[in-house]
Structure formats: structure tokens, C-alpha cells
Amino acid sequence: MSENKRSNKSEYSANNIQVLEGLEAVRKRPAMYIGDIGIKGLHHLIWEVVDNSIDEALAGHCSEINVEINTDDSITVSDNGRGIPTDLHKKEKRSALEVVMTVLHAGGKFDKDTYKVSGGLHGVGVSCVNALSSKLTATVHRNGIIYEQEYNRGIPAYSVKEVGKTESSGTIIKFYPDQDIFTATEYNYETVATRCRELSFLNAGITITLRDHREQEEDGLTKGETFLSTGGLKEFVEYLDVSKESLIPKPIYMNGEKGGIPVQVALSYNTSYTEHVISYVNNINTIEGGTHIAGFRRALTRTLKTYADKSGILEKVKVEITGDDFREGLTAVISVKVAEPQFEGQTKTKLGNSEVSGAVDTCVSEMLNNYLEENPKEARQIVQKVVLAAQARHAARKAREMVQRKNILGGSGLPGKLADCSNKDPEACEIYLVEGDSAGGSAKQGRDRIFQAILPLRGKILNVEKAQEHRIYDNEEIKNMITALGISFGTPENEKALNMEKLRYHKIIIMTDADIDGSHIRTLILTFFYRYMNDLIEKGYLYIALPPLYLVKKGKIEKYAWSDDDRDRVVKEVAGNSKEENVNFQRYKGLGEMNPEQLWTTTMDPKNRSLKQVTIESAAEADRLFSMLMGDEVAPRREFIEKNAKYAKIDA
Numbered sequence: 315m316s317e318n319k320r321s322n323k324s325e326y327s328a329n330n331i332q333v334l335e336g337l338e339a340v341r342k343r344p345a346m347y348i349g350d351i352g353i354k355g356l357h358h359l360i361w362e363v364v365d366n367s368i369d370e371a372l373a374g375h376c377s378e379i380n381v382e383i384n385t386d387d388s389i390t391v392s393d394n395g396r397g398i399p400t401d402l403h404k405k406e407k408r409s410a411l412e413v414v415m416t417v418l419h420a421g422g423k424f425d426k427d428t429y430k431v432s433g434g435l436h437g438v439g440v441s442c443v444n445a446l447s448s449k450l451t452a453t454v455h456r457n458g459i460i461y462e463q464e465y466n467r468g469i470p471a472y473s474v475k476e477v478g479k480t481e482s483s484g485t486i487i488k489f490y491p492d493q494d495i496f497t498a499t500e501y502n503y504e505t506v507a508t509r510c511r512e513l514s515f516l517n518a519g520i521t522i523t524l525r526d527h528r529e530q531e532e533d534g535l536t537k538g539e540t541f542l543s544t545g546g547l548k549e550f551v552e553y554l555d556v557s558k559e560s561l562i563p564k565p566i567y568m569n570g571e572k573g574g575i576p577v578q579v580a581l582s583y584n585t586s587y588t589e590h591v592i593s594y595v596n597n598i599n600t601i602e603g604g605t606h607i608a609g610f611r612r613a614l615t616r617t618l619k620t621y622a623d624k625s626g627i628l629e630k631v632k633v634e635i636t637g638d639d640f641r642e643g644l645t646a647v648i649s650v651k652v653a654e655p656q657f658e659g660q661t662k663t664k665l666g667n668s669e670v671s672g673a674v675d676t677c678v679s680e681m682l683n684n685y686l687e688e689n690p691k692e693a694r695q696i697v698q699k700v701v702l703a704a705q706a707r708h709a710a711r712k713a714r715e716m717v718q719r720k721n722i723l724g725g726s727g728l729p730g731k732l733a734d735c736s737n738k739d740p741e742a743c744e745i746y747l748v749e750g751d752s753a754g755g756s757a758k759q760g761r762d763r764i765f766q767a768i769l770p771l772r773g774k775i776l777n778v779e780k781a782q783e784h785r786i787y788d789n790e791e792i793k794n795m796i797t798a799l800g801i802s803f804g805t806p807e808n809e810k811a812l813n814m815e816k817l818r819y820h821k822i823i824i825m826t827d828a829d830i831d832g833s834h835i836r837t838l839i840l841t842f843f844y845r846y847m848n849d850l851i852e853k854g855y856l857y858i859a860l861p862p863l864y865l866v867k868k869g870k871i872e873k874y875a876w877s878d879d880d881r882d883r884v885v886k887e888v889a890g891n892s893k894e895e896n897v898n899f900q901r902y903k904g905l906g907e908m909n910p911e912q913l914w915t916t917t918m919d920p921k922n923r924s925l926k927q928v929t930i931e932s933a934a935e936a937d938r939l940f941s942m943l944m945g946d947e948v949a950p951r952r953e954f955i956e957k958n959a960k961y962a963k964i965d966a
Contacts, residue, residue, distance in 0.1 A: 337416060337445035337468035344495055347442045353498040354931075356491055357505050359446065362439040363391040363487050368513060368597055370395030371520045372651075376484075381510060383501050383526045384488075392486040397456035400474055409474040411463060415444050415452055416470065440487065444468045446496075447489040455480040467492065503529070503537065508935045511541050515553070516597050516649055518546035547580035547647045554938050555645050558584035561699060562692045568681035572673035574653070579610065579678055581646035583696050587706065587782055588845060589641040590937045593648040595655050595665050604658075604665025606650045609674030615640045617682045622697045631701050633708045638810065642703035650674065707810075710783035714803045729794040733758045733768040744821030745798060746859070746918070747771055749835050753905035753913075757825070760910030761918055767819065769798050774835055778842045779944035792842060801847070812849045822850065823925065825859035825917065827904040840928065841944050844936065851928055860924040861908070861917040865900045874916050875899070876924060 340347050348355045348362075360381065370376035376395035383389060399410040406413045418441055444450045445468040454461040460478040464471040493499050503526050510522045525538035543549045551565040561583040568579040593600045593607050600606070615637040622628050628635065650673070656666040686693040728734065731754070737743050745767040748754045754770025761768060776789040786792055796802075800818035805811045824839050826832035836858065843856055850856050862874035864881045868888045875881035885897045902908060908916070917923050930936045 337418065337441060340418070340442050340445035341467065341495065344446055348446070351496050353502070353505075356496050356498050356501065357509075359443045359489065359491060360389055360391065360501075360506060361509065362443050363389075363489070364509075364513070365597065366440055367391065367393035367395060367485070368517060368520070371517055377519070378521045378523070380523045380525070381506065382524075383503065383506065383528060385527050386490070387499055387501055387528075388488060388490045389501070390486065390488040392484060394482065394484040397454040397483050397485050398452070400454055400456060400461045409461075409463070411452060411454060411461065411474050412470055415441060415450070415463065415465060416468060417441060441468070443487075443489055446492055448492040448494070450487065450489040453477075453486040453488075455482050455484050455486075505931050507539060508931065510539075511553075512550075512599075512935075513597060514541035514543045515546060515550035515647075516594055518543050547578050547649060550647045551580045551582050551645055554590065554647075555582055555584055556938070558586050558645075560584050561643065561695050562689075566682065566685050568677060570677040570681065572676050573669055575670055575673040576651040577606075577674050577677040578649040579646065579674075579681075581614075581644060583699055584643050584645060585699075586643050586779075587703075588937075589638075589644050591641070591644065591646045591648070593650075593665075595650055595652055595657075595670075597649075598655075598663065600657075600663045600665050602664035605667055605671040606648055606665055606674045609671035610646070610648050610678055611637060611641070612671075613675040613678035614644075614682065617679045617686070618696065618700065621683075621686045621693060622700065625694065625697060627694070627697045627701065631704065633704045635700065635704045636707075639700050639703040639707060642706075643699055648674065706782050706784060710787070713784040713787035716787065729769065729797055731770050731794065732798050733761075733763075735765050735767045736763060737765045738818075740818055741820050743767065743819045744823055745769060745819040746823045746825045747795065747839060748905070749826040749832055750904075750906065753825070753827070756905065756908060756910045756913050757918065760912075760914035762914075766918065767798070769794065771795075771835070771839075774831075775838050775842065777838060777944055778845050783846075786842075786846070795842075801850075812847055814849060814853075817850075817855075820855055821857060822855050823857045823859050825861070825905065827906075828861060828863055829903055832904070837943060843928075844930075851930060854927060854929070856928040858926045858928060859917050860926060861902065861905060861913075863902060865902065865912075866897060867899065868897045 344351050344355065348358045364379060364381060367376055367379045370393060371379070376393050378394045380392045381389070382391075398414055401410055402408070403410045403413045406417070444465050447465070448467060450465045452463050452465075458479060458481070459476050460480045461474050462477045463474045491499060506526075507524055510524050514520060514522050520542070522541045523538065524541070525536050527536055529537040531537050545552075548565045548567045565580045565582040568577070570577055591607065591610070593603060593610075595604070595606065618640050619635070622635075650665075650670055652665070652667055652670060654667075658664050658666040686696075733754075735743050743765050746757055746761070746769070748757050748768055748770050751770050751772070754768055757768045757770075771791050771794070773791075775791045776786060778786050778792075787796075798818070799822065800816040802813045802816070803810060805813055822843075824836055826836045826839075843851060860876060862876050863878075864875040864884075866873045866875055866881065866884045866888055871888055873884045873888060875884045881899060885894055885899065889897050905913065905917075915922060
């Protein structure tokens with residue numbers, strides 16, 4: 315009997331072949347269509363709908379887009395475009411609105427006359443949103459009539475119907491993300507605001523309004539912002555560089571069309587030591603770069619090198635100048651519009667169209683050449699910055715080599731304070747970067763020695779945002795981190811690139827006190843990782859430990875709480891039927907106040923602990939925030955703190 319069962323199970327026939335109808339495929343494999351089913355995928359639903367409105371704007375038919383986060387975490391996106399067509403689709407024999415909303419690969423983006431350029435080119439956008447929503451309502455204002463259709467998990471509840479008259483035009487999409495699919499259901503206001511701001515810079519003249527009905531401002535009005543950029547990319551660069559000291563008075567702006575490809579570039583130089591180039595294709599952030607970045611870098615290096623050679627500034631320079639030197643202190647935004655983009659790379663965010671490289675190269679070299687000729691003073695400042703960058707790079711290489719050589723000469727080369735783990739498999743191992751020796755002592759005693767390593771850090775590490783690279787490697791705590799992690803710098807392709815071949819831990823956990831000093835140390839460490847070890851963040855190796863803030867006690871009952879709200883809930887729970895005054899709670903000011911057992915139970919035990927993975931939603935916003943928080947300018951930092959103070963828990 316059992317053998318018969320087994321043979322039936324292993325049988326592979328036509329009966330095993332499943333055909334997924336309509337939007338079923340999206341619901342079965344959502345990550346294939348939107349990337350993931352976590353917080354990123356949740357927000358991606360908004361962008362799929364907003365991108366349709368942006369495409370209407372690019373086609374010249376839309377000037378206003380509204381995004382609303384409703385109290386029940388549903389989303390409403392409306393625009394004043396032409397409205398999705400509602401007339402009968404000849405082939406499908408039903409309303410075009412229903413076809414767009416329920417059929418994959420159905421849209422107006424395949425017809426080159428309807429949309430010359432578009433972000434959404436696969437026709438999966440809004441139908442995917444529909445498939446992954448427990449409920450979605452599409453309302454269309456078109457030809458003086460209001461049309462409506464409702465869907466449940468992608469299935470129409472009724473045929474498209476007329477529900478009223480109108481004098482306006484446009485589309486309103488309201489959707490409820492399906493809680494059975496998504497692991498996260500709460501939208502983050504800042505994530506949505508960052509993308510709306512980005513879209514307004516990339517599409518000058520379009521008004522994008524964001525409202526969050528879940529929260530009210532102090533004046534009683536709904537929380538929200540209106541984004542409208544008239545300067546486009548120039549304003550984008552100024553926004554990114556708000557806390558940096560500029561070398562040139564205004565960003566250099568280039569706008570042209572080569573080979574039918576519109577190219578926009580804005581760039582500026584500042585006194586920082588980092589390069590920050592972000593790129594977009596049809597409003598999609600190409601985080602992995604591509605041919606447009608290659609064309610830009612080639613043109614920038616060649617044009618500046620030619621000018622520098624002619625000016626004679628390079629004659630006395632003793633170090634060799636490379637392409638990297640021309641980009642130190644550079645902030646640039648590149649935006650190209652491509653009729654049929656080809657994406658490659660892991661995340662499908664790397665442009666592969668070879669013709670774009672030449673178009674960007676030609677456009678940038680022509681316009682940059684004109685700028686340098688017309689602005690000799692600024693041109694000279696840029697070239698002098700390049701020379702300083704080359705000298706600093708030379709010094710940094712020597713400093714990096716020194717750190718790496720010491721490791722080799724010093725036997726194991728591991729820092730004396732490191733308490734290593736016995737397991738040598740990087741995937742299984744984790745290292746805690748702990749603030750102070752006392753907390754480090756508790757962590758060493760409380761840890762699981764098999765897979766947990768502890769590296770205590772003394773005091774505040776160097777603020778790398780304000781230091782030249784070669785100075786960074788002189789800092790003892792930074793040297794200890796580099797050595798303990800087992801990483802080095804330099805690959806055959808790039809001398810500055812992070813070499814992770816000998817990385818010893820796949821979980822790097824920052825563990826600091828839950829007070830202001832602890833937050834500062836954490837931010838300093840994060841700045842270092844973001845600027846010099848970004849690949850570790852990209853790979854998902856960096857985490858922040860979340861130690862509890864409170865210990866709640868009543869008799870022999872002890873429970874921990876991680877926030878003020880959590881504390882209030884636990885106090886009620888522990889009190890039960892008795893008075894809450896009988897429940898005591900202790901506020902932990904630092905990790906050193908916990909004994910090893912408590913630290914293990916709350917913060918280090920994989921079964922109970924809370925870890926927050928460090929991710930980068932928007933490279934542009936991350937760069938701006940680090941520059942602003944760790945730079946010299948006080949005013950933007952104060953504004954940021956005031957704006958976000960209500961989210962902070964400060965010990966008075």
C-alpha cells in the first residue's frame with residue numbers, strides 16, 4: 315500500500331502541469347513581480363500606480379498627482395490626466411478599464427504613439443497592484459461621466475458602471491494591500507515622502523501632494539507635504555548638497571537630446587571627500603548604474619583632463635591622476651528617457667542599452683566644455699580639487715596598505731580586545747560591536763561562544779564625514795573593526811573597492827546604549843560603514859541590536875519592554891486585576907546595567923532578541939541625511955531634529 319502511494323507521488327504526467335489563469339500567477343509568486351512581500355514590496359504598490367500618473371504627465375496630459383495614506387493603511391492615488399479608457403475593447407469584448415486592471419501585459423505603453431517614454435513598459439503595473447490587494451476601487455472621470463469598478467483580489471465585483479457626471483478628468487485608484495500576502499502592512503510616511511520628492515525633482519512642473527490621514531500636525535491639519543519643483547535636477551543637486559560647502563556657486567546643468575534620447579544632467583562640486591552620483595531611467599532609480607553612468611564618467615574625466623592639461627595646473631603634480639580623482643566631492647544627478655529600456659543586473663536596475671552611453675557622453679562633454687571655457691575661475695577650482703583628491707588618494711592607499719601590512723606581520727593580526735567565536739563558518743557567525751568595556755564584559759560573559767564574537771569599542775569613533783580618508787585608518791577603533799571583520803581594500807578592478815573574500819562574520823551587530831551618547835556612537839559607526847563599507851549594507855550584513863528600555867517587575871514576575879507604549883502594555887498585563895501602582899519598572903540607561911544573563915535573554919539570544927537590519931531605501935536620501943547629520947552645518951540638522959523629535963525617546 316505504502317509503495318503504491320510512493321509511486322503515485324513520484325509520477326510526473328500532464329496532470330502535474332498547472333496553468334495559472336489571469337492574475338493567479340501574481341498571487342502565487344508576488345516577489346517575481348514586485349521584488350518582495352515585505353516593507354519594500356508594500357511601498358512598491360504605490361509606485362506602480364503613481365508611475366501611471368507620471369507617464370500621463372510625461373505625455374503632457376497631467377499636472378497634479380495626489381497620494382493619500384488612509385487611516386486603515388489603504389492608499390488612494392488620484393491624478394488629473396485623461397482617465398483610463400472605459401470604452402469596449404474589441405478583442406477582449408469588455409471595458410478597457412477592466413482589461414487594464416485584470417490582464418497582465420495589458421497597457422498603453424506598447425503603443426509608441428500613446429506614450430513615447432514611460433517607466434512602466436511591461437503592462438504588469440496596476441494589474442499587479444489589483445492582484446495583491448484584498449480590495450481595489452478604480453474611479454475614472456472621462457468624457458463628462460464618472461465610471462467605477464471594484465475588485466476583490468483582482469476579480470471584478472461588478473462590470474464597469476456609470477456612477478455620476480463630472481466636469482473634470484482623471485483616474486482615482488484606492489487599494490487595500492492584501493494582509494494574507496504582505497508580511498508588513500504599515501506604510502512609512504518618510505519612505506513615501508522621499509519618493510514623491512524625488513519624482514517632483516525628476517519631473518519639473520508637476521505638483522505631487524502627499525497626505526497622511528493617520529496623523530495630525532500640531533495645528534490640527536492632516537500631516538502632509540506638497541512637492542513642486544520648477545528647477546528640476548538643479549534643485550535636486552542643491553537639496554542633496556544642502557549641508558555641504560559648495561566649490562562652485564550654482565550647479566552645472568545640461569539638457570539635450572542625442573540620437574532621440576533626452577539627457578538631463580546636473581552636477582556640483584563640494585569640499586567633501588565622497589562621490590555621489592545617482593541615476594534614473596524613465597524615473598526609475600538605476601541603483602546598479604549602467605551605460606548612462608559609464609557615458610557620464612567617461613565624458614567628465616576626458617573633458618576635465620583635457621582642460622586641466624591645457625591650463626598647465628597638472629605639470630607640477632607628482633602623483634598620477636585617475637578617473638576617481640575627477641569625481642571626489644562630486645554630486646550629480648543623471649536622468650535619461652529611453653523609449654525601450656533594457657535592464658540587467660540582480661535587481662533589474664542596471665541599464666543595458668549601449669546607444670545611451672554615447673548619447674550621454676556627447677551631451678555631457680559638449681556642455682561641460684562650454685561651461686569650463688565660460689567660467690575659468692570655477693574651472694580652476696574644480697581642477698585644484700582634483701589635484702588635492704589625487705594626493706589624498708595616494709596617502710589613503712599608503713594608509714590602507716599599512717593597516718593591512720600590520721595585520722599580516724602581526725601573526726593572526728586580530729585586535730587584543732576581540733573575544734572571537736569558535737565556529738569559523740562566516741554564514742553562521744556574528745560579531746557584536748559593543749560600546750564600552752563594561753558592556754563588552756557583560757556581553758562576553760553572556761554570549762554563546764560558539765557563534766558570537768564581541769568587539770568592545772572605546773568611546774566615540776572618528777566622524778569620517780569630516781575627515782580625509784588617510785586620517786581614518788589612523789583611528790584605533792576603526793583599525794580594530796577592519797581587522798576583526800577580516801576585510802581588506804582593493805580588488806583587481808578597483809583599488810578602493812571592499813574585498814570581502816575573507817569576511818569572518820555575516821552578521822555585524824551594532825550594540826550601543828539606549829541614550830543620547832549611545833545613539834551618537836551608533837550614528838558614527840553607521841556613517842563609517844555607509845561611506846567606506848557600503849557593500850556590507852548592500853549584502854544585508856549590518857544590523858542594530860535593540861536592547862530593552864524597561865524591566866517591569868511585580869513580585870517574582872519580570873518582563874521587558876522596548877518602548878514607552880510597550881511598557882504601558884506590559885504594566886497593564888502584569889498588574890492583571892490589581893492596581894498598576896503595585897507594578898515597578900526600571901529604566902535601563904545603559905547596557906552595563908544589565909547582568910550577562912539579562913543581556914543574553916533580551917538582546918543576544920536569537921530566539922528572543924530584536925534586531926533591525928540596516929537597509930538603504932533611497933541612496934540619494936541616505937547620502938543627504940549622513941552629510942547633514944554629521945556635517946558642519948547646524949541649521950539643517952536642528953530642523954531635522956525638531957521635525958523628528960516626537961519620534962525620539964529622551965531621558966530627562
